Structures are given as C-alpha cells and as structure tokens.
Amino acid sequence: MSDTSLSALAAQLAGKQVSSRELAQTYLDRIAALNPSLNAFITVDADKTLAEAAAADALIAAGKNGPLTGVPIAHKDIFCTDGWLTTCGSKMLHNFVAPYDAHVIQRFKAAGMPSLGKTNMDEFAMGSSNETSYFGAVKNPWDPARVPGGSSGGAAACVAARMAPAATGTDTGGSIRQPAAFTGITGLKPTYGLVSRYGMIAFASSLDQAGPMAPSAEDCALLLNVMTGFDPNDSTSLDREKEDYTRDLDQPLAGLRVGLPKEFFAEGLNHDVATAVDAAIAELKRLGATTVGISLANSKLAIPVYYVLAPAEASSNLSRFDGVRYGYRAPDYASLDDMYCKTRAQGFGAEVKRRILIGAYVLSHGYYDAYYLQAQKIRRLIADDFGAAFEACDVILGPTAPGTAFKLGEKSGDPVEMYLNDLYTIPANLAGLPGMSLPCGFDSQGLPIGLQLVGNYFSEAKMLNVAHQYQRATDWHTRVPTHL
Amino acid sequence: MQWETVIGLEVHTQLATRSKIFSGSSTAFGAAPNTQASAVDIALPGVLPVLNRSAVECAIKFGLAIGATLNRVNVFDRKNYFYPDLPKGYQISQLAKPIVKGGALKIQVGDSERTIHLTRAHMEEDAGKSLHEDFHGMSGIDLNRAGTPLLEIVSEPEMRSSAEAVAYARALHTLVTWIGICDGNMQEGSFRVDANVSVRPVGQAEFGTRREIKNLNSFRFLQQAIDYEIRWQIETLEDGGRIEQATVLFDPDSGETRMMRSKEDAHDYRYFPDPDLLPVKLDDAWIEAVRAALPELPAAMQTRFQRDYGVSAYDAAVLTGSRALAAYFEAAAQQSGQPKLAANWVMGELAAALNKAELDIAASPVSAAQLGALISRIQDGTLSGKLAKQVFEGLWEGAGEVDAIIEARGLRQMSDSGELEKIVDDVLAANPKSVEEFRAGKDKAFNALVGQVMKASRGRANPAQVNELLKARLQ
Numbered sequence: 021m022s023d024t025s026l027s028a029l030a031a032q033l034a035g036k037q038v039s040s041r042e043l044a045q046t047y048l049d050r051i052a053a054l055n056p057s058l059n060a061f062i063t064v065d066a067d068k069t070l071a072e073a074a075a076a077d078a079l080i081a082a083g084k085n086g087p088l089t090g091v092p093i094a095h096k097d098i099f100c101t102d103g104w105l106t107t108c109g110s111k112m113l114h115n116f117v118a119p120y121d122a123h124v125i126q127r128f129k130a131a132g133m134p135s136l137g138k139t140n141m142d143e144f145a146m147g148s149s150n151e152t153s154y155f156g157a158v159k160n161p162w163d164p165a166r167v168p169g170g171s172s173g174g175a176a177a178c179v180a181a182r183m184a185p186a187a188t189g190t191d192t193g194g195s196i197r198q199p200a201a202f203t204g205i206t207g208l209k210p211t212y213g214l215v216s217r218y219g220m221i222a223f224a225s226s227l228d229q230a231g232p233m234a235p236s237a238e239d240c241a242l243l244l245n246v247m248t249g250f251d252p253n254d255s256t257s258l259d260r261e262k263e264d265y266t267r268d269l270d271q272p273l274a275g276l277r278v279g280l281p282k283e284f285f286a287e288g289l290n291h292d293v294a295t296a297v298d299a300a301i302a303e304l305k306r307l308g309a310t311t312v313g314i315s316l317a318n319s320k321l322a323i324p325v326y327y328v329l330a331p332a333e334a335s336s337n338l339s340r341f342d343g344v345r346y347g348y349r350a351p352d353y354a355s356l357d358d359m360y361c362k363t364r365a366q367g368f369g370a371e372v373k374r375r376i377l378i379g380a381y382v383l384s385h386g387y388y389d390a391y392y393l394q395a396q397k398i399r400r401l402i403a404d405d406f407g408a409a410f411e412a413c414d415v416i417l418g419p420t421a422p423g424t425a426f427k428l429g430e431k432s433g434d435p436v437e438m439y440l441n442d443l444y445t446i447p448a449n450l451a452g453l454p455g456m457s458l459p460c461g462f463d464s465q466g467l468p469i470g471l472q473l474v475g476n477y478f479s480e481a482k483m484l485n486v487a488h489q490y491q492r493a494t495d496w497h498t499r500v501p502t503h504l
Numbered sequence: 505m506q507w508e509t510v511i512g513l514e515v516h517t518q519l520a521t522r523s524k525i526f527s528g529s530s531t532a533f534g535a536a537p538n539t540q541a542s543a544v545d546i547a548l549p550g551v552l553p554v555l556n557r558s559a560v561e562c563a564i565k566f567g568l569a570i571g572a573t574l575n576r577v578n579v580f581d582r583k584n585y586f587y588p589d590l591p592k593g594y595q596i597s598q599l600a601k602p603i604v605k606g607g608a609l610k611i612q613v614g615d616s617e618r619t620i621h622l623t624r625a626h627m628e629e630d631a632g633k634s635l636h637e638d639f640h641g642m643s644g645i646d647l648n649r650a651g652t653p654l655l656e657i658v659s660e661p662e663m664r665s666s667a668e669a670v671a672y673a674r675a676l677h678t679l680v681t682w683i684g685i686c687d688g689n690m691q692e693g694s695f696r697v698d699a700n701v702s703v704r705p706v707g708q709a710e711f712g713t714r715r716e717i718k719n720l721n722s723f724r725f726l727q728q729a730i731d732y733e734i735r736w737q738i739e740t741l742e743d744g745g746r747i748e749q750a751t752v753l754f755d756p757d758s759g760e761t762r763m764m765r766s767k768e769d770a771h772d773y774r775y776f777p778d779p780d781l782l783p784v785k786l787d788d789a790w791i792e793a794v795r796a797a798l799p800e801l802p803a804a805m806q807t808r809f810q811r812d813y814g815v816s817a818y819d820a821a822v823l824t825g826s827r828a829l830a831a832y833f834e835a836a837a838q839q840s841g842q843p844k845l846a847a848n849w850v851m852g853e854l855a856a857a858l859n860k861a862e863l864d865i866a867a868s869p870v871s872a873a874q875l876g877a878l879i880s881r882i883q884d885g886t887l888s889g890k891l892a893k894q895v896f897e898g899l900w901e902g903a904g905e906v907d908a909i910i911e912a913r914g915l916r917q918m919s920d921s922g923e924l925e926k927i928v929d930d931v932l933a934a935n936p937k938s939v940e941e942f943r944a945g946k947d948k949a950f951n952a953l954v955g956q957v958m959k960a961s962r963g964r965a966n967p968a969q970v971n972e973l974l975k976a977r978l979q
Contacts, residue, residue, distance in 0.1 A: 100550045113549065120543055122550055219550040225779035254552050255781050333779055336582050339593020340547040344645065360586055383584070383774035392776060 040090030089132030122219020140174030169199030194445025201470020212452035216251030237487035274308030279413030296461030335379025420470030526553030572607030602626035813843035839876025
C-alpha cells in the first residue's frame, strides 16, 4: 500500500478497490511478521478481527458506511473490549476477559472500524518506556535496542511500523505524546472530558484522557471525530456540541501566535531536539506564524505535583484489584489479609507497587495536607500560568520530550530519571489542556524527534490545523523505518 | 459515685430510591445473591459512578425537615479500605462537606420534651454482604446491596439515657419514613443505629471515653445494648479499670456487648475527593422545588392538632407517630366532626386491635371513614359506647358498613320509651326480692336491677334512661 492515510484507505474501501477483510488481513500479516520482534501487541485474534471486517464490508455493500468504515485500528490494552482479553499490561489482569466495551471501543465499533488487537503498554499505564509491562518490553521500530516510550508504547510502535493504520492511546502524564515522539508518529491528548473514560481502566482519574495515535494530524482529526462525544456514564464527560475536527485543517497559519515557554527550552534539553524544534519554529514562521516568548513559571513543579496526585488517585483506583472477583489471585494463602497481600504482591509489578505506596503515603493521616492538598494548590497555579499564556498566544510550542528514544534498560533502574521524561508533557495533563506531538526531524542517530503543541481548552481543531499545515510543508510524518 | 451517661447516635438510613446511588441497578430487597449487581456495582475495571439525583433529593428533604443548613457545593470523598464486600476497595462517602449540617429534632420522653441537635448527615453508598454459612469454610459475597444509597445521620452527644436515645431514634425513624426518604424497615436493615456511649461522674465537664455499639436493628436492642453498656462501663470504672475506645457488637442472645476492634486497629481511611465525580451544586430552585413537595411535618401537625382539634400535647405526639396514623386520625375526626372522640378511638380500641393482630395502621381492616361513621352514630345517640364496640368488632370482621351492622345485629340503642318502660316493669315484677332489698337501703340491689334491664334489652337500652326510669318507679 502506497498511501496508508486514513482518508486514502477509506476512499479505497468506499470505492471497493479493497475490502475491509483484505485490508485487515494485510495488517494481520504484517503484525504476524513483525510482532515477534517488536512485541507491540498483547492480544491478536484474527478471527475476531476478520469477523468485524466482514461486518464492515456488509455496511459498505449496503451503502451504510461512515467516513472510516472498514479501516482497521489497534486498541491500547487499557480499554475494556467485550470478549477480548483486557490486561492493562499487568499480571493482575492477565486472565481478564472484559464482559463489556469501553465507550471508546463502542464508538469505533459503531464507526465500523475493525479492531486489529490489543496493544502492549506499561503496566496500568505507569511508565515512560513500556518496560513495566508484564508482557515484556516493546521495541522501538526505529531501533529495536531502544524503547518506544510509554505508556502507549505498543500503540506507538505498531503505528510507526505500519502494523496498524492507527491506534488508540491514553495519556495521563504524556503517555500518548512521548511515545508518539519516540516513534515518529502523531498523537493527540484531547481536553480533559472530551473523550469518555468509561471502560478505560483508571490510572489517575483526574488526568487520564484517551486520544488518537496515527501517522498524521489529519488521521488524528478523523479519529477524534469518532472518539469524542458526551457519555452519560462518565460524570466528567463534557456535554457539548459535537465538532468536526477536520474543519480547520486547511486554514492558513497567517497571524497564528505561537507561544514559546522559556522553561521548555532550558537546560536538560538535548541539543539535537532543540535544533529540530528550532527548525520547526522557523518553518511555522515561514507559514505565517509569529512567535511570542511566554513563561510557565510553575511548570517546574509539574513533576513533583504529578507524582503526588497521580499515585494518590492510583493507590485508590487500583484497590479493586484484590483477587476477590476477577483477575489474578495468589494460589496459596492462610487468611483474608494474607490473600490480599500475596495477590497484590504477586500480581503487581515493581513500578505499580512503588506508586501505590507513594499514593497511600501522601493520602495518609498527617501527610494529606502537606502533600495532596499542597499539590492540588500548585496544580491550580500551573493551570493559571497557561490561562495567562493563552492571553498572548494561540498555541504553545516546545519539545515533547527532553531527548529521543533511550536504550532498553538505560533508565529502568532510576525512577526519577525516568520520570523526568514527562517534564514537558505533564503540565498539560495537570491543567486538563489538549496537547499533541508530531514528528519534526531526527537526531544524529536517526531517531525521531517530537514537537509538542499545547492548546487552550477545546482548541483541538486549531492545533490540528497547525500540525496539518506543518505536515503539508514537511515529510517527517511519512518516514518509516526502512529496515522493517 | 453518681454517673452520667452520654449518648450520641449515628443512624444509617437506606434511601428509598428505585436505583442505586451510583448505578442503575435496582435497590429492591431480597433478590437472589448478585442478581442486582451491575458492572459498576461489582467494580469491574474501567467502570465509573454516576450520581443518582433522587438520592440527593432525599438528603435535601431531610435537611429541610430538621431545619438544617444545606451545603451548596457537595463533594464526594473516597474512604479507602479493603474488605471483600467493598468491591472498589473504597466507599464513596462525604467527609469534609456533608450535604446536611446542624438541624434539630424534638423528642418526647414521658411528659418532658427535649430537643436533640444533629451534627451532620451525609450521603454514601452501602457495602455488600459477606455470607459465612453454607460455603464449606469459605465466605460468599452478595453485592446486591453494594451501592444502595445511605444517609448517615449523626447526632450530637446530647442524650443522657437509653430512653432518650430510643425516643430520638424513634422520632428520627418517624421523620424519615414520614418524608418518604426511607422505608424504615429495620429487619431488612433500612434503618441501622450505631450508639456511641460513655459515662462520666456527674458534674464533670469533659466526656468519658466512648465505645461505639455497631449495627443495632431494633429499638429494643438499642435500649438493651445501651443499658448493658452503661452498666459495664460504670462497673469497670468503679472496679478501678479504664475504658478503652473501641467498637463493640451487641449480642441479643446474651444481652451483652463484646469487643469488635480497639482504637489501635482503626483504619487510616486515606480520604480524598473522588475524582470520578464532579461537585454537586444545590441551587435555590432545586431546594425550593424539593421544599414545595415536602408534606406537613410531624411537629407542625402536632401543633395544628392541638389547636384545631383540642387534643393534648401527648395525644398529638401519639397521633403523629406515623404519617399514615395521622392521616387516619384526621380523616376519622373530620368525618365524624368529633376529633376528641376520634382520638380516643384511634389510640384506644383501634390501636389495641391493631396491636393484637400485629397490623400496621395502613393495613387496618377498619377504614377511617368507617370509624368516623361509627363515631357519628355514638354522637347522635344511636349507639352507646358498649354497642359501638360491638359494631367496631363487626367492622373489623368485615361484616359491612356501620349502619348495616347496626341493623343486621339489632344494635340500635332503644329510643322508644314505651318499649323500655315495659321491660322495666317486667324486670321489677320478676325481681321482687331486689326491689325489697333496695327499699331496705341496699344500693347494690339497684345495680342488679339495672343489669337485668340491660340484659333484657340485649344491651340496646340507654343506661342513663334505665337509671331514670327505675328510680322513678321505685320511689
């Protein structure tokens, strides 16, 4: 296939040049060939995929197809999928077959998009390298010795390796954007509340948000059209009129004010990344944008704030994994307490346990005010900084991550070093703002570099417009690892 | 040493909503285990809570009914602990900002009235049930009850005896059923009482160390448990011991309380605001709409009964024991135009019959209209009190309406003086001995003659009339 953009695939399907079954089979074949080395998928079930594709073909034959009917997609294994193993990358759920569909899955099913399988991820979405998965690390298609980023590492790797035309991801502190940056694809985390969290296994409820991952901004816009919308089953879902996120893609960028936060270009930023981001800024200026220096002074506190709030919520969200009703239960135990302790000691990996302990600590009696409450206050200050910044600019731009894909095992021994990877992505989660990453070049070792855009609330269409115009002028997003 | 008891109650009332507080599952009692437990109730991965607005309305009703302050911004908190019948590993509750703050309830103990203040009332979800029998050494979990909405109502420690505690619990029970937010069924656990009990030397300002008696599901157990606990605490202190803060359970079989857990075992619940639920704001329009739908409350009705119907404060309190009872009384009073007589009948004959048959007022075989009609027949002289009781029995048996029973059973009070005069003359003629004794000054003989006349009239004679006629004949 020469053009695997979603619009091209949809056109071929609608024009009956290819059937959904044929398309799905093509991707299943590529998964079969590449997954053993990349480990991007936890579950592939060709029969289910092909059955869904056949149903899509029937819709197309009956003329009942929507914009993306028949285009297959891969889903992060954090989304409950009826009849599919849904593990969240954990031993705790290694045997859990979901009896219902997450809202996001329902929407893709309703759009007639067959599922190619469930993608690998950091355990319970806790990680920035995909090394914490119970099902093993995912390899970066650009260099199998390197990580694809995380936690949506399987999703990013499968799109980068063109094992799927697109994938769903989730982003709590950068889990869509950082792996998108590490693998040279485009990923978008929407405004908090735009995509229902129902059926998406919770990590940190006030930060989690699902979004699309695909080669291009245009693909992401099409996917966002499918994913967004009010869901009465999620109390934090926003009840607002549905938008067409492709509507502004072709708008010119003349007059666009791009905010450059000085904190995102400070020390610690890899030289090649800084150079590529600078070149992208120059390109946007050439397209008519102007830049304005801004400050997000409190964003330096984003990592400590995040590592108080996210573990606090996680420690409670993960309490339901107790061995009583579903999932893993320790085989031998002497009492109820022993069953809980052994089940959770054996069922959770080290990073998950670390965060549960941090979370339980910051919520405990006598520490709550000093940690949790203080962190909430700073969270508000971080959001206020963005509010002030958007008085002066339309979109904020910077690097997605301080560096490019690191080697497997390189940072897994040092949690704090690992946490610093999300330095630039976490502030948007804390503020509930939309953010996206798009490829803007390669470092000296040929590894992709990600450019991050952060927009004001509900400015997804504007961000996608900026990204699409940039992608019309550049070809970074079309590059694929040649050795595959 | 003289001891004073200090009691505060925490009452868990199950709110009478059709569905659960955070899911659409039914709250109906008694279904087969786990048939009323949805994906949300069993806490499958990924599920989220959605607040049931009618649970909030129940709480608003309660707050309005006790004159409390309603918290305009309601936050739900997570109370974290592990237990198999708590599927999420946390209970959604309200810690920092309960929906109801303050308020008061009047209670009547004997002849004296007291006001008990409330600390707060907050919304939360119930847990499931652990079943320890029939599982071959293991425990079963039934999650039907998980997520049932509760209003936990906390009083100030203002009660000073088990009688006051029971009076408060009863008044609260009356109120929550009155305003329709709870079915009040204590056997099914719809109204569960925890009692915090401590004792202190009379005159001491600070409270003694309290022990909490959990889960009392009848007023009788509440009284027994508190009385036992008071005796135990006083004995312990008088024997030189000290009270340790603890949670205890009451064993109805032994009549004793026993330790469940000490303060040292207390959990750190790690409360924090539930990020899955947005704060619920109560605006004036919502509150006023709920207020407009509130029925007349028991306290207001008592005042009105005293004023309009001339009943005593005590009677007014009894007659407003439940909304159904009050409505029954009021209907009978209005039907007959005789409120005091109606009050006597409702609290006397009717209450006794219902009590004997173990029936609730709502299930009374005698309707308020029937009782009203009966009272009217007493008032117009058709029935004596004694005949009326026979008619009441007929009504109770379902023998028909009042006038039909009177006719069918010939219970009409004799109004024809000619007929009565004939009976009196016959009785005097047949009992010369009694007549003689009466004339010899034995008053008892007169009563015997009255009895004979009543008997001959088969109870239909008007006793006053009989007295008059006899006296006239004998003088």
